[in-house]
Amino acid sequence: MSSQANFTHAEAAEQFIADEPRTDWHDDTLWFVREKRDKAAHSLPEWEQLRQWASDIKYHGLSNMHQLLVDFEKNAIANGIQVHWAVDGKEHNEIIYKIIQDNQVQRIVKSKSMLTEECHLNEFLTEKGVEIVDTDLGERIVQFRKETPSHIVLPAIHLKKQDVSETFHEHLGTEKGNNDPQYLTEAARGHLRDKFIASELAITGVNFAVAETGGFVVCTNEGNADMGAHAAKIHIACMGFEKIIPKAEHLGVFLRLLARSATGQPITTYSSHFSKPRAGQQMHIVIVDNGRSRQLGRESFRNSLKCIRCAACFNTCPVYRRSGGHSYHTAVAGPIGSILNPNLDMQANKDLPFASTLCGSCSNVCPVKINIHEQLYLWRQEITKEGMAAKGKTFAMWGMSEVLAHPAIYRMAGKMGRWVVKHLPFLTNNGMNPWFKQREMPEAPKESFRDWYLNNKQK
Amino acid sequence: MKIGLFIPCYIDQFYPAVGVASLELLEKLGCDVSFPLNQTCCGQPMANSGFEAMSKGCDKNFVNNFKGFDYIVAPSGSCVLHIKEHLHDEDNPKAADEIRSRVYELTEFLVDILKVTSLQASFPFKVGLHTSCHGQRGLHLASMSELVAPAFSKPETLLNMVKGIEVTRPKRVDECCGFGGTFCVFEEAVSVKMGKDRIGEHQDNDVEYITGVDTSCLMHLEGILKRQGSKIKTIHIAEILNSQL
Numbered sequence A: 001m002s003s004q005a006n007f008t009h010a011e012a013a014e015q016f017i018a019d020e021p022r023t024d025w026h027d028d029t030l031w032f033v034r035e036k037r038d039k040a041a042h043s044l045p046e047w048e049q050l051r052q053w054a055s056d057i058k059y060h061g062l063s064n065m066h067q068l069l070v071d072f073e074k075n076a077i078a079n080g081i082q083v084h085w086a087v088d089g090k091e092h093n094e095i096i097y098k099i100i101q102d103n104q105v106q107r108i109v110k111s112k113s114m115l116t117e118e119c120h121l122n123e124f125l126t127e128k129g130v131e132i133v134d135t136d137l138g139e140r141i142v143q144f145r146k147e148t149p150s151h152i153v154l155p156a157i158h159l160k161k162q163d164v165s166e167t168f169h170e171h172l173g174t175e176k177g178n179n180d181p182q183y184l185t186e187a188a189r190g191h192l193r194d195k196f197i198a199s200e201l202a203i204t205g206v207n208f209a210v211a212e213t214g215g216f217v218v219c220t221n222e223g224n225a226d227m228g229a230h231a232a233k234i235h236i237a238c239m240g241f242e243k244i245i246p247k248a249e250h251l252g253v254f255l256r257l258l259a260r261s262a263t264g265q266p267i268t269t270y271s272s273h274f275s276k277p278r279a280g281q282q283m284h285i286v287i288v289d290n291g292r293s294r295q296l297g298r299e300s301f302r303n304s305l306k307c308i309r310c311a312a313c314f315n316t317c318p319v320y321r322r323s324g325g326h327s328y329h330t331a332v333a334g335p336i337g338s339i340l341n342p343n344l345d346m347q348a349n350k351d352l353p354f355a356s357t358l359c360g361s362c363s364n365v366c367p368v369k370i371n372i373h374e375q376l377y378l379w380r381q382e383i384t385k386e387g388m389a390a391k392g393k394t395f396a397m398w399g400m401s402e403v404l405a406h407p408a409i410y411r412m413a414g415k416m417g418r419w420v421v422k423h424l425p426f427l428t429n430n431g432m433n434p435w436f437k438q439r440e441m442p443e444a445p446k447e448s449f450r451d452w453y454l455n456n457k458q459k
Numbered sequence B: 001m002k003i004g005l006f007i008p009c010y011i012d013q014f015y016p017a018v019g020v021a022s023l024e025l026l027e028k029l030g031c032d033v034s035f036p037l038n039q040t041c042c043g044q045p046m047a048n049s050g051f052e053a054m055s056k057g058c059d060k061n062f063v064n065n066f067k068g069f070d071y072i073v074a075p076s077g078s079c080v081l082h083i084k085e086h087l088h089d090e091d092n093p094k095a096a097d098e099i100r101s102r103v104y105e106l107t108e109f110l111v112d113i114l115k116v117t118s119l120q121a122s123f124p125f126k127v128g129l130h131t132s133c134h135g136q137r138g139l140h141l142a143s144m145s146e147l148v149a150p151a152f153s154k155p156e157t158l159l160n161m162v163k164g165i166e167v168t169r170p171k172r173v174d175e176c177c178g179f180g181g182t183f184c185v186f187e188e189a190v191s192v193k194m195g196k197d198r199i200g201e202h203q204d205n206d207v208e209y210i211t212g213v214d215t216s217c218l219m220h221l222e223g224i225l226k227r228q229g230s231k232i233k234t235i236h237i238a239e240i241l242n243s244q245l
């Protein structure tokens, strides 16, 4: 379920950076979150051990996925939860639509769930004439603006308070030009309270589903998942199948890592454990594949399914911070998005693994130790193998590899290259050369190191 | 102890002084160094662009040039990391394996193998240290700000042996400069913005030079500095460690 964007990451990034003060603000804001994460991590001497455990538990889960899912389903059903299986986003959306229709409900609230973004649930239901209200503050803001989240934890991080003020003025009738965060939050709170009280059906995501208990945990800072689920008579929780963990005791590892990695908090404000419907309530869980089995089968990329969506890799990524989430044209942006999305649609997302310098910072912050930057490298090889690289690039690379494989040709090309840079600067110093747009070319020395060596060292 | 000096292609062609400094430095420290004359490149530019399959010829040439040495040393973290992780030669797998385990980045070689504790060098300037990612996160030349682990830096240890130098670090100690191989042209806008931001932090420290273990990063920063008309210069760490100013 992904559609081809009509721009590449590089193009969108260039547009984003055109407003340099705003780019700096975006960069600094997210760097601040990264620093908070560092502080939280450094306050736990056992941090690296926790990461290793989390990675190992997830690996065990991925290796025993079948059994864990069977156990989870059995236990959830025993608890009175209705379990649904969806092979893809379309089926996921249809299952939810059917529950809505069967119960003839109209007022629906939804807390943050990246899975429903991945499946484009909002668009699907809107087309069917069903209104759905996002209750995460950031998500509500972008929903008003008919945008998508630009960050998986901080969905409206691309917006400044002035933008929010304008949006609320238009949709909630707040005072024009009042940018006071307290005032704006109050307005949103009042608006959302009404929606919660009136809601008949609440959709939430799932952070962890526990196989041994058949229960699940939802983490939010705003408590909006709880408000929704406790007020409505139907609760639907949506999860990708990789959210499964074997035992409840494993939560002791993941909950300590999640919030520290995400925002630097010791724990999310609300870590709510759902195990069975209350009297008179319906509780559904929709377990989605949507390409995950395929990814599980790709040995080099399997580990990407360990992701707990903390967004630490976003916050640390120097490219993400300077290009904004929308430049990734996918529901999950950032480094992890760049290794997940090619699995969903390689052609549409072939630019993403190249939107990185392979600096490796993402892999270092990842609480479940996904080797993100190595997978970016491997996706580049896959994309090229599938013949999806631009023709010009392929030709240039082929030319280069020929030159570099043959020392004599290399030396001649080097001489020519240096000669060109030195004597015909207009050939290299022009608009066709992206290097030169904002950078000078290196000065061409009169001799290469090899020439110098032959003249000075070789006896 | 026979050492093969690997001078990556862009250093050979555009920054021969880095090669000269590396060679002189190793010889000063008593090493028997030779420069195999038919070397070209490690193959990284192709591989990082997704064309690993095209770098076979390069790999073969590399193995032919560097087999049989006790150590292979290069003044580039990035190229050394690439060799360590990706060098293969179907016709000569054993030689390729050996090279992968014997290849060292220059400062790593000085600290870990030669165990250098003093240097006859002086460089009376204020120098900002740029920590190149591949050397740091790939080869572990320095501790990483993301990890909860003791702090160290092999390049900085060496710089601190230089007389007269004042070494400073930018505020974000190990953020990437944005070079990233072909990233620097295919993602030109982000690449330059990252470079400008690194430079800004060094400027805040009033440095006269920016140094590092990777000429590629420095070339990128130099290009921006020159365009800005800045007085700050870039210099490879080998040139400082070999300096007698």
Ligand code: SF4
Binding pocket: A261, A306, A307, A308, A309, A310, A311, A312, A313, A314, A336, A362, A365, A366, A367, A368, A369, A370, A372
């Ligand atoms: S890949 Fe790792 S760092 Fe990135 S969101 Fe997932 S768990 Fe967090």
